Amino acid sequence: MTQTGGLDDPLDPLDPIEAADVAHFADDGGRALPGVLAPFRHAAYRRLAVALVFTAFAGGVWIVALVWEVIRIGGGPGMLSAVSTASAVGVLLPALAGGVLADRVPQKLILLGVGTLELTGVIVVMTLSLTGTTQAWHLVVIAFGAGVGMAFYYPAYSAWLPALVDEADLMAVNGFEGMVRPTIGQAVGPAVAGLVVGMATSGAAMGVAAGAHSLGLMALITVPLTAVRRPVDEDGEPVAPGSPLTEMREGIGYMIRTPWLLATLLFAALMLLAIMGPLEVLVPFLIKDQLGGGPGDHALVLAAFGIGGAAGSLTMGSLPMPRRYLTVMNLTWGLGCLPFLLIGNASHVWVVIACAFAIGVTFSAPMVIWGTLLQRRVPRHLLGRVASLDFFISVSLMPVSMALAGPLAHWVGLTTTFVIAGIVPGLAAVFFTLAFKLTDDELRHPLRDGGESTPSP
Secondary structure, three states, rough: OOOOOOOOOOOOOOHHHHHHHHHOOOOOOOOOHHHHHHHOOOOOHHHHHHHHHHHHHHHHHHHHHHHHHHOOOOOOOHHHHHHHHHHHHHHOOOHHHHHHHOOOOOHHHHHHHHHHHHHHHHHHHHHHHHHOOHHHHHHHHHHHHHHHHHHHHHHHHHHHHHHHHOHHHHHHHHHHHHHHHHHHHHHHHHHHHHHHHHHOOOOHHHHHHHHHHHHHHHHHHHOOOOOOOEEOOOOOEEOOOOOOOHHHHHHHHHHOOOOHHHHHHHHHHHHHHHHHHHHHHHHHHHHHHHHOOOHHHHHHHHHHHHHHHHHHHHHHHOOOOOOOHHHHHOOOOOOOOOOHHHHHHHOOOOHHHHHHHHHHHHHHHHHHHHHHHHHHOHHHHHHHHHHHHHHHHHHHHHHHHHHHHHHHHHHHHHHHHHHHHHHHHHHHHHHHHHHHHHHHHHHHHHOOOOOOOOOOO
C-alpha cells in the first residue's frame, strides 16, 4: 500500500512504525475482490467492519429503548425533549476537541474508550429499568455522556481508516459504511428494539443493546493498533504536538486556506440549513394535514429515505472516484434536493415516498465521495481535526434548521418552504463550485484509484 500524507501535503512520508503497519495490513493472499467488497481482503478492516455493524445495531436499539424507558417512567414529550437536547449538547460542546484528540492519541484507544463509555451507560439504564428505579435525571446525564462519546467517535474513526486500507479502497469502505448505518442502525436495530419492548420491557431492550455493544468492543479489540500520524521536520523527525488550542487553530487555519474544503463546508452548511427542517419537521404535518395520512405513512417515508441512502452509498462505493469529483459531489447534493418541489405540491403519499427515496440516494451517494476526499486530500496529521470541523458544522445547523422550519412555514406557507428547500441547495452548489473554482482544482489534483494520490504542486 502506497499512502501519502494527503494531496496537499506531498512531502509527508510514512514513518517506520506506520510503514510496518502498512505491511501488516497487506491483503490476505492477494485475492482480488470486486467493487465494494475489495476492502474486506484486509483482515484489520474485516474486524473493524464487524465492530461497526454491532455498534450501529446497538445504537438503533438504544434510541428506541430510550424513548420507551421515558414513557415507562411516565414521561411525556417534554421529558423526551430534555433527554434529546442533553444528547445534542453533549455532541456539540466537545466536537472540536474530539478532532484534536484524534490527531494526538491512537484512534483505536479513543474508539475503545467511547465504546466502553456507551456500554457503561446502557448497562446503567438497563439496571435502573429492571429494578424500577429510573429517574428522569438519570436519562439526561447518560444521554449527555452518549453525545460526548459521539463527538469523539466520528473524527477518530475517520482518521483511522486510511491506516487500515489502501487509498483505492476508501470509496468502497465509505460506501459500505453508508449502507450499514441506515440499514442496521436505522432499520434493523429499531425494529428489533420495538419487538423486544413489545414482548418484554424497555430494560430488556437495553440488555440487547448492551450485548451488541459488548460484541462490538470485542471485535474492535482485535484490530491492530496503529501509530498516530504526525508531521515531520527537516530531519524526518516527528514534530511534537503543540497545545490543544494551538492544534485546534491549526485545523481551523487549514480549513480557511484550503478552497475546496472551505467551499464544500460552506455549501453543506447552507444545504443542511435549507433541507433538514422541512424533511424532519414539516413532512409529518404535510402528510397529516394535506394528504390525510398517518404515522404509518410517515414511517414509509422515513424508510424510503433510509433505503435510498443505502442504495446510493452502496452504488457509489462500487464505482471509481469520478474524474470531476468535486463537481459531481456538490451538484448531486444540490440538484438532488429538487424532489422537495414535488413534495411541497404532492397530492398523494406515494409521491412523497418516491421523492424521499430519491433524496436519500442523492444525499448519501456524495457522502461516499466526501468521506473519501477528506481521507485522501487532507494531510494525515490533520484529518481528525478536519473531520471534527465537518461533524461540528453538520450537527450544529440541524437543530437551527428544525427551529426555523415551523415559523418559516407559518410565514410563507408549507408549499413555499418546500420550494425553498428544493431550489436553494442547487443554486448554492453552482455558486460555490464556480466562485471557488472547484472545476479547476479537481483537475489539478486528480484522485487516481490505483492506490496512489497525485501530490499537489
